Amino acid sequence: MGMHITEEVDRRRLTLKVEDPEEVYSSMKMLLEDRIKFSSVNEEKYYNDVDGKDIRAKIVTVFGMDHLTHETMEIFLHIDREASELDIQLKAKLETEYPTHKSWQDSLIYYAYRSLYDKFLYGETREGYEHAVEERVDLLMDYIKDDMEADYSG
Secondary structure, X not given: OOEEEEEEEEEEEEEEEEOOHHHXXXXXXXXXXXXXXXXXXXEEEEEEOOOOOEEEEEEEEEEEOOOOEEEEXXXXXXXXXXXXXXXXXXXXXXXXXXXXXXXXXXXXXHHHHHHHXXXXXHHHHHHHHHHHHHHHHHHHHHHHHHHHEOOOOO
């Protein structure tokens, strides 16, 4: 049965003109792995149309908040080589997973206890994490703009 709670915290979309579309993907990976320092950065999908104009990717990041809750960001990238454009869509969530390692933790009584615990005690803790997630989303978007947006001074 297991108890899993997911709350969407933030959703963003950004389209930028970029200097070098070929470098955007590797720059994005370095930004996520080295500068923001997520607990994990996983490339779930990657598509590079070698003869065409598109690079598409889905990257999922995880940042541990405590032993029950972690932040997950799903980042969808679309790089258009022809237009020198990066389109990024981001969805940030908080996910709480209550343990079910022991057989008694799969019981209805344990589930009811965890529901009450979550509602009256832990839910407030999780709500406190929302601000940190929003700050990390803002930071990521600022870094992306600063690092990747082309400076066209016309």
